[in-house]
Amino acid sequence: MHRLARLSTSSALALGLAAGPAFADLTAQQVWGGIEAAMQGFGYSVSATETATSDGLDVTDVVMRFEVPEENSAVTVSMDAVDLVENGDGSVTMTFPASMPITIDAAPEGEDTVNMVLDYANDGLELVVSGDPANMTYAYSANQLTISLSEMNINGEPVGRDEARFDFVLDDVTGTTTTAKSGAMTITQDVQASAASYDFAFNDPQSDDAALITGSMGAVLATSTATLPEGFDPSNPESLTAGGFSATGALSYDDGETQFAATESAGTTSGTTKTGSVRIQFSVDDAAIRYDVTATEQAFTLSGPELPLPVDVRMAASSFNMTAPVAAAEEPQDMAFGIAMRGFEVSDLLWNIFDPGAALPRDPATVALDLTGQVTPFVNLFDPADVARIEATGQVPGELNALTLNDLTVEVAGAKLGGTGQFTFDNDDMTTFDGFPRPTGTVSLTLDGANALIDKLIAMGLLTNEDAMGARMMMSMFAVPGDGADSLKSSLQINEQGHVLANGMRIQ
Template identity: 70%
Template sequence: MRRIARLSSCSVLAFALSGGASFAEVTAPQVWDGLEAALQGFGYSVTATETPTGDGLDVTDVVMRFDAPEDNATVEISFESIDLVENGDGSVSMTFPASMPITIDAAPEGEEAVMMVLDYGNQGLELVVSGEPGNMTYTYSATQLSISLAELEIDGTPVAREEARFDFILDNVEGTTVTATTTGAEFTQNVEAASARYDFAFNDPESDDAALVSGSMAGLFVSSTTVLPEGFDPTDAQSLAAGGFAARGTMGYTAGEMQFAATEPAGTTSGTTRTGTVRLEFAMDSDALRYDVQATDQAFTLSGPEMPLPLDVSMAESAFRVTAPIAKADEPQDMAFGLTLRGFEMSDLLWNVFDPGAALPRDPATIAMDITGQVTPFFNLFDPEQMAMLEATGGTPGELNALTLNDLTIDAAGAKLGGSGSFTFDNDDLQTFGGFPRPNGEINVTLDGANSLIDKLIAMGLLTNEDAMGARMMMSMFAVPGEGQDSLKSTLTINEQGHVLANGMRIQ
């Protein structure tokens, strides 16, 4: 949570907030007070010298500081001045220095002390503030925004740039941010950038170890809303448990690529990645956490001295989603889990390792799972005292109430497994299934192409006739013929008495 707060607050400053036209008016002192209040809402202390001018306000000797005592760490942003000029139409223009250093000091107990200075730079940054006190809109654009590692010390020893470097650059950035601070604080942000480039590298002068990561992204976008209740403390996880906090948003890009290499005494391992559209949606409040990420047109290559063959794979689509309750509840709460790996392919060189005769179909493979359900949490995951008690007592964090398998698909090597079904769980009966709450429900399963796949595995020498016979006997016990050739289906049921049935025949 502290990292979220820091990144969000840096966004308030670095990307300068934003907004559209407004008929209300703001003055330069009101704009500065609003920015200062926003940063304080994210846990920063702010000191500066304010000097009124004929057309606005000069703010000099600016220092913004965030302390994280539990990590023995501080983040400090300092620069000479911000110029605020009243435009005569009710808006205010803000001018920031072209370079602003961000100093991070961290000395966690038992770990090396680290001091780094990041140089936040901008080219062609234009920022206009409109609206009214308590509800300001910030509009900005920049030819370029960048963050670079300017200094680094580890345990007091300087690290030169040729030993460690980091650069991140955004080109052609446009955005808006609206801040409402009448009760608590609410920040709504929309940002777009034409492209991004990044470069990270390190070389250990005392060994042969080195690493390099570089890449780019196109069509970046961020849209988010964050709500901070009055009295919210970003350094205290208890503030999340108290309620009122909420964050939701969408971010991603339309295309990306990366190259990486790592050198060790055994040699250099290197690779590349490529993606089409990547989209992340998230939502979090005092009750639940939701996370959904999707990507298209992915490709990955990897080679190195410890790999007998270079790895070359691709995937048409991948997705991961999760919904989890985080607050203590007396009633069942919704949960969800989803995983999709669709259109997976690998190079013929890899296929030929175990299937040189191309006996198996090399069509793109798919693995997909979609589960929803309900659970009842007994503890608040963001309450340190409750979690400490759970760890000390070895208690149960919650109970499982219901699960629904909306879809299960495994399609590979000419065979396809599908499934769907639902169960409820009796948490008062922990004896029937050996400490697990007794399920009640059914699942329907289909299997196509299994016998053909078994025959091919026998011909390839990967499966013996005896093993194949055992597999076929097992399928005949639990399944009946399906609708097509080489097709099987089965309905597995667990009734209220805890009996397990396959197609109506009791097996337990």
């Protein structure tokens, strides 16, 4: 997985720099020299033939190559010719060949040898460089950009497009890249496309296995800002935590649709997904990584020979967020985790399996969890040796210092559970709770509609009277009447002595 991530990142970087290079200067020669320096700074070797012209520079036989010797893998970007024309107003226009092949060769020890060629094609791609040497702006546009799998060999055997294909298309692409260098290099990018589509398929001629994934999205927007300190080495993961590195970005699109199918000996499983909108944000620096994604108006269908009936579910909104430290530290660092599924609905066909009489309310369900806290990490996640040491010794990678439950919400079948709370943890006391740091704090819970739900489950035959009595006795032990009818509330506390109390009564 790590090898594939590095190769894909390298090829994506090559494409991005081909469409909007990292930095340049005001003459054609200086622009090309800047591109070479940028690619070399990202770990690529560059070779080309340069020919001066009356209005700029012609660069031919361009080869940019990124190698990973320890994994016996490489990515090579080739361009027949790049024309750089000085416009007379201090700007330089660059035009690129209609096709720029990207070759990926991977022969890791003990695995299949894979050689593939991706055809990076464009319709009307043009780039204009302007600004001053220390702060350059690159404006680019294209009617269409495409990436297609044109050749593939596995262990020397060719794989045709009837066996494997991949196509990705961006329409009406515009974007800008700005760079500023003052010791560190800061790169800011803003790219948008009116639409994107993708098509992936494979078919194994020696078996019945096959797969197909196609999809599209509209109003695609991507933004990013990266600061690369002097001496930054992209091939060394430790450079990410050496100090001075940071990156933030966002990706969004509307009206996403996907169709997929997978065929095996048992038959074909197929389905669809739809989203009204998707928003993704991330940031990473030498201390932490942060990730936040939200989606609206989601729908999912699935049917196949191994499913007793078709699956059809919908969700009004969903979200996921995470903050995690990446470098070892002596002091507690912030962390966060959140997940939510709101307005979750399933089809009546699924409901009728266990509730044919519609006894339960079929209102949209919600499940949400929001946690923040502090941890002290003992390991640098970007240092392979550090991670390997932790894995080999079985040492814990860090300690939990504090945890806050900002929100717990579960709404389903007419009942609602809610909760908030806060705890700190004493890592010097690992005996009170048998190997777990002793917590101190309180969590407050509310439960509405539980008795009505239990009564309905009894009437449906899904719960016996004996089981219901046990559940009600358990609730009475830990909860007291709430503010309304069929409402309960509870305050669970762990004090500094390690005692567990429910509503002031000690239970442990």
